[in-house]
Amino acid sequence: SLYSNWSYYYDLNRIAQANATPTDDAPFWLYKYSDILERPDVLEKYEQIGRAYYINTRSFGVMALDDIVGIPAFHNGNLFIRTGRVITKEEYESGAKVCMISGNLSQAQKWGIGTKINFDFYEYDYFTNATSWNSELMPRYTYTSPDNFFDSGEYEVVGIYDVRPMTGSSTISEAAISVPWNTIYIPEKSLENAPAEEDRPVTGALLTIWLENGKIEPFIERMNELGITGAKQGDYEARFIFYDQGYSRIQPSLEALSGTAELLLILSSSLLVIAALLLAFFYAQSQKQSIGTMRLLGCSKARAFVAVMLSALIIAVTGALMGAAIGHALTASVGESIMANANQTPEEFLAFSAYLAESTQVEVEFALGADVKVSLLTCLAALGLFIAGTLVFVIRYLGKGPRDLLPRAGE
Numbered sequence: 001s002l003y004s005n006w007s008y009y010y011d012l013n014r015i016a017q018a019n020a021t022p023t024d025d026a027p028f029w030l031y032k033y034s035d036i037l038e039r040p041d042v043l044e045k046y047e048q049i050g051r052a053y054y055i056n057t058r059s060f061g062v063m064a065l066d067d068i069v070g071i072p073a074f075h076n077g078n079l080f081i082r083t084g085r086v087i088t089k090e091e092y093e094s095g096a097k098v099c100m101i102s103g104n105l106s107q108a109q110k111w112g113i114g115t116k117i118n119f120d121f122y123e124y125d126y127f128t129n130a131t132s133w134n135s136e137l138m139p140r141y142t143y144t145s146p147d148n149f150f151d152s153g154e155y156e157v158v159g160i161y162d163v164r165p166m167t168g169s170s171t172i173s174e175a176a177i178s179v180p181w182n183t184i185y186i187p188e189k190s191l192e193n194a195p196a197e198e199d200r201p202v203t204g205a206l207l208t209i210w211l212e213n214g215k216i217e218p219f220i221e222r223m224n225e226l227g228i229t230g231a232k233q234g235d236y237e238a239r240f241i242f243y244d245q246g247y248s249r250i251q252p253s254l255e256a257l258s259g260t261a262e263l264l265l266i267l268s269s270s271l272l273v274i275a276a277l278l279l280a281f282f283y284a285q286s287q288k289q290s291i292g293t294m295r296l297l298g299c300s301k302a303r304a305f306v307a308v309m310l311s312a313l314i315i316a317v318t319g320a321l322m323g324a325a326i327g328h329a330l331t332a333s334v335g336e337s338i339m340a341n342a343n344q345t346p347e348e349f350l351a352f353s354a355y356l357a358e359s360t361q362v363e364v365e366f367a368l369g370a371d372v373k374v375s376l377l378t379c380l381a382a383l384g385l386f387i388a389g390t391l392v393f394v395i396r397y398l399g400k401g402p403r404d405l406l407p408r409a410g411e
Contacts, residue, residue, distance in 0.1 A: 048144045055122075055141040060105070061180060062121065064188040066092055068100070070208040072243055073163065073179040084113045084159035087187055095189030100159035104181050115157045120149040123195055150193045155186060209240075213247045276382055280389025283312060284397065291397050292404070301398050312390045316383050324379035328372070 027045045036043050065071070068086050073079040082103055091098055101111060111117065122141060141148075163179055211219055220240070223229045229238050242248070287308045294304045 051146055052141045052143070059141060060182055060184050062099075062119070062184045062186055064186055064191055064194065066188050068185060070210060071179065072208065072241075074161075075243065078164045079161055079179050080164075081159050082162045084157070086159055087185070092187045092189065095187055095191075097153050097155045097190050098158045098187065099155040100161055100185040101157055102181050102183065103160050103162045105184070106157075106160045111157055113157055113160065116154050117157065118154050119152060121151045121191065121194070122149050150195065151191050153190065155190070211242075213244060214251050216242050216244070216248060272378075272382060273385060276385030277389045280386050281393060283315070283386075284390050284393030287311075287394070288397055291394070296403070305394060305398060308394050309387075309391065312394075313387065316386045316390075320379045320383040320386075323382065324375045327378065328375040331375075 025045075027042050027049075031042065031046075036046060067089075068074050071079060081100075084100075087096075087098055087100060090096075099117070106112060122143070124142065163181055209219075220229070223238075223240070229240075247254075291304050291308060294307065295301070299307075
């Protein structure tokens with residue numbers, strides 16, 4: 001491509017470089033102008049090279065995406081919107097021709113919010129990305145013909161972002177989590193003739209795969225099964241950097257806590273049902289004689305029913321409200337006690353950051369306490385169960401004769 005063979009060069013102390021090695025067809029770099037004019041083949045090559053350099057000086061790295069949150073730097077807060085806004089979900093889905101640019105690029109090109117830019121897109125297979133040494137995405141037009149643009153369009157700037165430098169660690173390359181300052185972001189669907197996804201180059205932060213929390217190990221196992229990971233002869237080993245805001249570190253504890261919570265929910269719900277029905281039974285039993293007496297004195301079934309259920313309702317509402325209030329206060333007190341003890345935990349146990357650079361701090365806030373809605377729901381559940389149980393027993397008693405409800409001799 002353009003009389004050169006391109007390749008990557010990796011160094012342990014330096015990020016990736018894209019190098020070009022001239023081919024046998026490459027012309028010398030110094031000619032007399034008169035000699036070039038006398039040689040049409042050399043003149044054609046120099047016109048092609050000149051055109052490519054003209055395009056290169058006006059080229060920027062463009063990243064097509066479906067969601068900016070998928071960029072690790074943005075997710076971590078190292079990339080943030082300074083002016084304007086992010087691309088909306090509707091714009092991603094419709095393929096709107098909008099873009100986000102960096103503050104430095106905005107200043108250098110005199111572009112601002114609302115500026116409309118005409119883009120011609122071409123594919124470039126060899127590039128590097130970083131935020132320090134040689135810190136720019138450097139696409140190069142490496143074609144000899146002028147018609148290698150696969151798409152074009154006018155894009156409006158809707159957001160301007162800034163980038164904080166990111167640092168690597170002994171296990172994470174800086175290039176894997178960095179964003180070049182001159183990257184332009186556009187909706188994936190705004191391109192109509194882009195190369196197939198499987199044919200596009202992959203490097204560092206320019207590829208993000210979304211996983212459900214807790215699915216890291218199954219993902220790694222699947223990649224091993226497909227042969228994607230693991231060292232290969234004459235090739236580099238594919239590695240994945242996972243970022244889950246520390247979830248993987250606390251996942252076992254969360255799963256254990258979730259299991260305990262489910263068990264407690266089942267036990268407490270069962271106890272609530274049993275207690276409410278038992279109370280309803282004993283209350284109905286205590287009103288059995290009253291129903292019989294009222295019936296013998298000429299009270300109708302309807303009036304006896306209303307009298308018993310009204311007294312049951314008064315008792316149930318009073319008891320349920322008192323129980324809910326006491327339970328709410330007790331839950332709040334226990335929650336505050338747990339959080340007070342948690343705040344005394346050494347800082348190193350709280351600043352977890354799984355699969356992140358060691359220098360990255362992750363601040364997490366937990367809320368543990370009583371919920372008014374849950375307390376009210378529990379109150380209504382207890383009230384409903386008690387009333388329903390009482391209703392069943394009272395209706396059963398009303399179906400019997402008045403004398404059958406009175407105690408017999410010796411009882």
